[in-house]
Amino acid sequence: MSLLRPVCKLCLSVRSVREITRSLRLAIATALEGTPGPVFLELPIDVLYPYSIVCRELAPQASHRPASRPPSLSQRMVTWYLKRHLNNLFAGAWTSRPLGPLPLSRPLAHPRDLDTSAAILDKAQRPLLLLGSQVMLPPTTAVKLRDAIEQLGFPCYLGGMARGLLGRSNVLHIRHNRRAALRQADAIVLAGNAPPHQPHHSFPPSLNIGPPSLPPSWSPLHCHRHSISLTQRIHS
Template sequence: YGVLPKPPQPGERKPAIGKRLERWYLSRHLDRCFDRAEEHCEPAPLPAPPAPRAGGVRRAARALARADRPLLLVGSQAMLHALSAAELQRAIEQLGLPVYLSGMARGLLGAAHPLLKRHKRREALREADCVVLAGVPSDFRLDYGRHVGRKATLIAANRSADDLEKNRRPQIGAEADPALFLAELAEVGAGLHARWREWGEQLAVRDAEREQEIAAQAAVEPAPAESGVTGLNPLHLLRGLDEFLDDDAVLVADGGDFVGTASYIVRARSPFGWLDPGVFGTLGVGGGFALGAKVARPESEVWILYGDGSVAYSLMEFDTFVRHGVPVIALVGNDASWAQIARDQIAVLGDDVGTVLASTDYHFAAEALGGKGLSIDHPDEIVPAFAQARVWARAGHPVLLNARLARSEFRKGSISL
């Protein structure tokens, strides 16, 4: 549409030639930007996921047939097609491999599937004689491939040719969608899982032993800090949350040390029941992920697991939650620290500079934005606070629970990025 020029005012001088040239140049540029705005463009169809080659699938099936201690690792890339999650679940069950789920794949098999393993992954990888990586690169999380034993047969499926062979080249590699690869592998290699039952039971015993260790650590009452305040044991808090959650709950992970601890304790309930911040733990996803999750699944409780370092990145989204009536629940693990960074920094450099935070009243900020807030300061307040948050959320209010944590050595030695 044409724009009428502003009529000259009485006594107004005509713009200088330089000003007119500047206006002409800018108008010409804008016209070029928007001259096709009225044209309708059909969206291009999404490309089909890359399928694996039949020969590679058969080779992988033969390798599994020879294996006594196989292991399957499934990562976020296997979940790229949300509608195929049920097919992927069936394929994993048909294969019968003991499986570790990471990233967005958490919850794919529910909270307590017999094939699902959660603890002692490094030990299992070192003992396995055949490892299948489905959408999992050999990056720092696998010590650049060194977690897998050198004598083990490594099978990998990845959409990225670079990630497929990164750091450690698999004996059998498929540049393909990992979910499709597992589905076709299940068709070829079904019926083998009976011989792996003893191996699976061995891993299950380790899982149970580790759960007992965590329960014992969760029962320890923290020592008072220098300020004289005794914070909550984060393991006790998170075990309470795991017991409290509904089966259809959606968890949004947005934090470092607190979320890392939660990944050992809080179980995702269903496919896409854990929204992950990615391989580098990208802070700030909490508010946006929770908003989308609650709109997509309005009947589900949506919980954000915030660290007190990460909460500041999207705390203002409580304004959005209130204005649009999106009743999510946020649990802030408040230990007044960038704890994941502080662990290595203080141990290596002897200096806490840049890692110390205030024990801020984040729940008051949520209230100021129109939501509801509670502070959890004592262990006997945990379950009542969760219950009150549920009541408020079901009444349509977004809620923030500010849990004051004691320092924990649970993740001592973890990798910081």
């Protein structure tokens, strides 16, 4: 469990049958909430088998001990512990519990941040969009996101699950010379991607890079506030 905590948003271990439903709902909600990420849920074998099988394996059998020999103190203690563990394992297991998904808290951009972003993009001469996998998540649908990108008219790079968002022949979709485009852009919208931890490795300041290769038919459109709002409402 300690090995998984640094790379998972949540690590849980189910201790009884009654905790399975609650733990599953919490794990799914945690994986989807905020920035999506992996979760780890441990289900011991005791909570996965029916009561009759677990009881047969845990409860001591009287036939295994001669009738003339009374149980020793240690045997009575082991029997008491196993029965207590069995009762706690299945206590409340047959109680009806809610099965629906938990409500999710999805972070949205503050209106003040949207206004600031709109002002920056409105003045940008060489804007660029970098879209990753998480732009495909709710609440913004892929169709609305595609329409917003086309209305903005900014060239973009698509990665991960966002590949194919604009189709095969869209003039806004750039596939090559990404480093050059990033060096020349004066405003970059990073959505659904994690920023590089060491940007100087990707964009060395001493590297002399020519202008990016953009489609000849590309021309920036006027930035509409509605489109920027749609583009900004992405979990990253």
